Amino acid sequence: MSNLSDLAQALVDLNEDQVNFLVKQKVEAGEDPLKIIKECNDGMSEIGKLFEDNEYYLSELIMSGEILKGVMNVLEPMLGNVEVDTQSSAGVVVVGTVKDDIHDIGKNIVVTMLKGTGFEVVDLGVDVPADVFVKTVQETGAKAVGLSALLNFTFPEMKKVVDELAAAGLRDKVKVIIGGAPCNEDVRKFTGADYYAKDAAAGVKICKEIYGLN
Incomplete structure (x- = not known):
């Protein structure tokens, strides 16, 4: 049995509607965006393994990337509050x-x-x-x-x-x-x-x- 979270598994299954639903649910519950991203990364890691095992192909990689872009459109505005330094360019x-x-x-x-x-x-x-x-x-x-x-x-x-x-x-x-x-x-x-x-x-x-x- 997979030990992936529901969100990670939905991503592995390329179920865009389920991914979006779960992300929306987590955001509304006030969950840390970095924790949500980690679950997505777990799913992407599994997709990478499936690709290397020739169970997934380039089309699946591209689709998973597109699903993730949609997730990040939701989460990126929240990341600015994770760690902010108001000084001028650090480098x-x-x-x-x-x-x-x-x-x-x-x-x-x-x-x-x-x-x-x-x-x-x-x-x-x-x-x-x-x-x-x-x-x-x-x-x-x-x-x-x-x-x-x-x-x-x-x-x-x-x-x-x-x-x-x-x-x-x-x-x-x-x-x-x-x-x-x-x-x-x-x-x-x-x-x-x-x-x-x-x-x-x-x-x-x-x-x-x-x-x-x-």
């Missing part, structure tokens, strides 16, 4: 989902929370090649870059970003943070990244640490 953070991965839900949450905390965020979007991360770091002088992924087979792409930053002579000037449902400390070591962020709040905390704001 520049480059964020993107690595090449061959089209998932943006986790990335979008991080971007929203970073902006709410006062950071200037350069959002590169999804399916971002390593050289684009490198070029953007060069152009912005960012001290932090966040790499997002939901699919295991894109871990080598994360490593490629780190390697190309080193080849460009930037490795000692920028800290690399990885995040996404399948990521952990072992993946961080494999990629050569500096930090693993278990969730969006951890990612914000790490960026504040990098910029000396903690």
Whole structure:
């Protein structure tokens, strides 16, 4: 039996009406938006596994992403109240989902929370090649870059970003943070990244640490 919540399972089933109903119910009950997002992330993680096992295909990935965009349209306005810093720009953070991965839900949450905390965020979007991360770091002088992924087979792409930053002579000037449902400390070591962020709040905390704001 699945240990997923009703919301996570509804997302896995691609039942958009049920997902929207449950989210609306939770919001009206005053539930923490980050808790709702975590349930959605659990569902997305399961969808990622189904994709890797060839039980789901690209069409299912795209549909799940569209359902999540609808959920985030509801939840994003609530995230600005999670952690707000009214000071001027805290620094520049480059964020993107690595090449061959089209998932943006986790990335979008991080971007929203970073902006709410006062950071200037350069959002590169999804399916971002390593050289684009490198070029953007060069152009912005960012001290932090966040790499997002939901699919295991894109871990080598994360490593490629780190390697190309080193080849460009930037490795000692920028800290690399990885995040996404399948990521952990072992993946961080494999990629050569500096930090693993278990969730969006951890990612914000790490960026504040990098910029000396903690």
